[in-house]
Amino acid sequence: MEKDIDILDELNKGCSMGCEAIDMIMKKVDNIEFNELLDDQKNGYIELSNKIDELYRTKSNKDVHEVGTMTKLMTWYGIQKDTILDNSTSKIADILINGTNMGIIEGRKLLNNKAMDKKTKKLVTEYIKIQERYIEKLKKYL
Secondary structure (H helix, E strand, C coil): CHHHHHHHHHHHHHHHHHHHHHHHHHCCCCCHHHHHHHHHHHHHHHHHHHHHHHHHHHHCCCCCCCCCHHHHHHHHHHHHHHHCCCCCHHHHHHHHHHHHHHHHHHHHHHHHHCCCCHHHHHHHHHHHHHHHHHHHHHHCCC
């Protein structure tokens, strides 16, 4: 059960980080269609985060862990640095694909290396599938 809590914490951090990054990037996006895609991706993360929180509460009396301030600042800095000279839709799609890919890798590591109950495994799988789906959608903007 403790491993499931750790896994759910990691998933929630991934969802929170995705939302944070999308919020930061949306301010730089002029393309309405692309902005709608980002909003949809963020909503997917929020929906999954709610499911994670619901399952987490059945396993612990504590709150699910969120992303720390330092991580948020590092993300903000990275986005600013990467878009200062080029904030084109293609560049932003590239940044998002790379970040989303990191989430897929972390999700796969959890699936491949951690024992977990069926409900937790289902959420990890959903987390990976959501990200894979958005990578495919983002590719058209490269």
